[in-house]
Amino acid sequence: MPYPMEGLPRRVTVYEVGPRDGLQNEAAIVPVEVKAEFIDRLADAGHTVIEATSFVHPRWVPQLADAGELLTRLDRRPGVRYPVLVPNERGLDRALEHGVTEIAVFASATETFAAKNLNRTLDSQFEMFEPVVSRALQHGVQVRAYVSMCFGDPWEGPTPIEQVVAVGERLLGLGCHELSLGDTIGVGTPGHVTALIEAFGSPERLAVHFHDTYGQALGNTLAALRAGVTTVDASTGGIGGCPYAESATGNLATEDLVWMLEGLGIETGLDLDKLVSTSTWLADRLGRPSPSRVVQALAKG
Amino acid sequence: MPYPMEGLPRRVTVYEVGPRDGLQNEAAIVPVEVKAEFIDRLADAGHTVIEATSFVHPRWVPQLADAGELLTRLDRRPGVRYPVLVPNERGLDRALEHGVTEIAVFASATETFAAKNLNRTLDSQFEMFEPVVSRALQHGVQVRAYVSMCFGDPWEGPTPIEQVVAVGERLLGLGCHELSLGDTIGVGTPGHVTALIEAFGSPERLAVHFHDTYGQALGNTLAALRAGVTTVDASTGGIGGCPYAESATGNLATEDLVWMLEGLGIETGLDLDKLVSTSTWLADRLGRPSPSRVVQALAKG
Numbered sequence: 176m177p178y179p180m181e182g183l184p185r186r187v188t189v190y191e192v193g194p195r196d197g198l199q200n201e202a203a204i205v206p207v208e209v210k211a212e213f214i215d216r217l218a219d220a221g222h223t224v225i226e227a228t229s230f231v232h233p234r235w236v237p238q239l240a241d242a243g244e245l246l247t248r249l250d251r252r253p254g255v256r257y258p259v260l261v262p263n264e265r266g267l268d269r270a271l272e273h274g275v276t277e278i279a280v281f282a283s284a285t286e287t288f289a290a291k292n293l294n295r296t297l298d299s300q301f302e303m304f305e306p307v308v309s310r311a312l313q314h315g316v317q318v319r320a321y322v323s324m325c326f327g328d329p330w331e332g333p334t335p336i337e338q339v340v341a342v343g344e345r346l347l348g349l350g351c352h353e354l355s356l357g358d359t360i361g362v363g364t365p366g367h368v369t370a371l372i373e374a375f376g377s378p379e380r381l382a383v384h385f386h387d388t389y390g391q392a393l394g395n396t397l398a399a400l401r402a403g404v405t406t407v408d409a410s411t412g413g414i415g416g417c418p419y420a421e422s423a424t425g426n427l428a429t430e431d432l433v434w435m436l437e438g439l440g441i442e443t444g445l446d447l448d449k450l451v452s453t454s455t456w457l458a459d460r461l462g463r464p465s466p467s468r469v470v471q472a473l474a475k476g
Numbered sequence: 477m478p479y480p481m482e483g484l485p486r487r488v489t490v491y492e493v494g495p496r497d498g499l500q501n502e503a504a505i506v507p508v509e510v511k512a513e514f515i516d517r518l519a520d521a522g523h524t525v526i527e528a529t530s531f532v533h534p535r536w537v538p539q540l541a542d543a544g545e546l547l548t549r550l551d552r553r554p555g556v557r558y559p560v561l562v563p564n565e566r567g568l569d570r571a572l573e574h575g576v577t578e579i580a581v582f583a584s585a586t587e588t589f590a591a592k593n594l595n596r597t598l599d600s601q602f603e604m605f606e607p608v609v610s611r612a613l614q615h616g617v618q619v620r621a622y623v624s625m626c627f628g629d630p631w632e633g634p635t636p637i638e639q640v641v642a643v644g645e646r647l648l649g650l651g652c653h654e655l656s657l658g659d660t661i662g663v664g665t666p667g668h669v670t671a672l673i674e675a676f677g678s679p680e681r682l683a684v685h686f687h688d689t690y691g692q693a694l695g696n697t698l699a700a701l702r703a704g705v706t707t708v709d710a711s712t713g714g715i716g717g718c719p720y721a722e723s724a725t726g727n728l729a730t731e732d733l734v735w736m737l738e739g740l741g742i743e744t745g746l747d748l749d750k751l752v753s754t755s756t757w758l759a760d761r762l763g764r765p766s767p768s769r770v771v772q773a774l775a776k777g
Contacts, residue, residue: 176634178667180699333477361773364739365698366479390732390769391739393695397666398481431691438665438692468691472662 177440230266326363361388378403412454428467478741531567627664662689679704713755729768
């Protein structure tokens with residue numbers, strides 16, 4: 176029986192990042208046919224947005240070196256979007272060759288992470304995104320923008336809210352249709368989430384991407400929903416983020432999110448049983464148990 | 477830097493259940509001198525309420541068979557309360573012999589759990605509590621009442637809110653100063669929490685006790701704080717609850733709670749670094765890593 180809560184949306188879109196953000200951070204390299212089946216199972220469970228893979232150079236992310244082959248194999252269903260991460264123009268070319276209709280770019284909210292992850296300054300990273308976004312739009316391809324380190328980073332501490340808003344607004348200004356505000360190291364708390372979303376003026380084009388490193392992801396999601404956000408990133412079974420620590424998790428687990436949303440009577444279109452069985456199936460292939468609490472609880476029973 | 481959130485209390489009392497609810501559910505039997513040091517470290521970290529042990533029969537809970545000896549050894553500090561769980565009059569006698577000034581009784585919100593855990597009906601359980609509470613009050617001993625299975629139980633499904641309120645109000649009517657509403661199997665979601673607390677009319681004598689079995693404990697805590705609750709039960713390092721599953725947790729971890737409260741600028745009087753080092757110290761003695769996300773994240777760094 177659902178128990179709705181005042182001030183929350185009636186429907187939430189879960190943006191599934193498992194095949195890309197999850198698998199790119201797993202130690203195991205998963206065979207392409209397993210990836211294709213994984214994505215197919217996710218669509219079967221009701222997902223309408225599944226970030227499929229990334230055209231980042233295989234030198235950096237060998238786990239996703241099969242991006243082209245995966246897209247060729249993929250059984251694309253009507254009504255399901257399969258965005259692909261694209262780091263630069265070369266990546267965009269490859270995405271276009273493979274008939275991709277939605278891409279995502281990856282920006283930093285902090286100077287240090289821009290330097291370390293993108294080899295750019297906070298300011299000059301936009302020179303990299305500008306041609307990617309404008310050429311994508313010319314081809315009718317929608318662009319989502321990730322902003323990482325929105326709540327803090329390991330070098331600079333808490334990220335100033337106005338700095339995140341400035342980065343985000345430049346990305347929206349380029350023509351991105353959605354901003355995913357990432358708590359990459361999982362340090363945020365609910366009041367910080369509310370303050371950041373309110374600072375954007377409108378939650379309309381915002382999504383949230385929480386990591387569970389400090390156990391805060393679901394509480395933060397609740398705060399984001401109250402602030403009007405209706406798109407929440409999550410990863411099947413909580414895969415990715417922190418592959419080397421046995422029981423640590425990175426990404427918010429889709430199942431833990433869906434448990435909360437179902438309890439609140441918020442529609443997602445997702446079938447929790449199918450999600451759990453997909454996570455259990457995938458865990459067997461990854462050779463480690465799912466870090467999702469819901470998967471652990473339901474897989475036992 | 478804290479980011480406060482509208483409608484939350486300025487100060488929260490963390491009711492620490494680790495030494496009792498945590499250790500009674502651990503497979504390991506911890507030596508009494510380790511327990512005494514554990515409790516001392518908790519007081520040192522700023523705790524003002526530490527549930528120390530239980531006078532339940534050692535046949536049922538061998539882990540706490542040393543309750544009397546522990547209380548004798550305990551260095552009770554001024555300003556710190558050390559409540560003890562008491563199941564019946566025999567337990568109360570032993571608690572009084574050991575100079576206990578605060579006890580807790582353990583009730584069920586559902587018929588099936590009353591039968592299985594207390595060997596009583598939902599209605600007849602009060603015959604057991606009545607003499608315990610009235611004699612305790614005659615001795616100037618305060619009584620907290622736990623109500624378990626407030627959100628659902630494994631046999632009956634969701635627990636009707638009016639049934640929880642009826643049980644809770646009878647316990648308050650006996651003279652209990654505080655009701656701890658327990659989500660023993662961890663199935664609750666935030667709207668359910670709000671509805672239950674509101675059904676009580678006033679949150680004043682309510683505490684909440686969440687389990688993280690489905691990852692919902694912190695989101696539910698946020699809902700409880702919004703509904704006016706200012707006492708939250710938690711267990712150091714998340715110990716207890718589910719000792720036989722490697723990475724599953726039962727009780728909400730004190731550190732994960734304190735991370736959220738600190739981020740929200742809510743005072744607790746607790747020193748997070750000392751809590752984490754206590755959990756790390758205890759994990760060594762229990763021979764398994766702490767399931768707390770915050771402990772895992774901070775102990776690495």
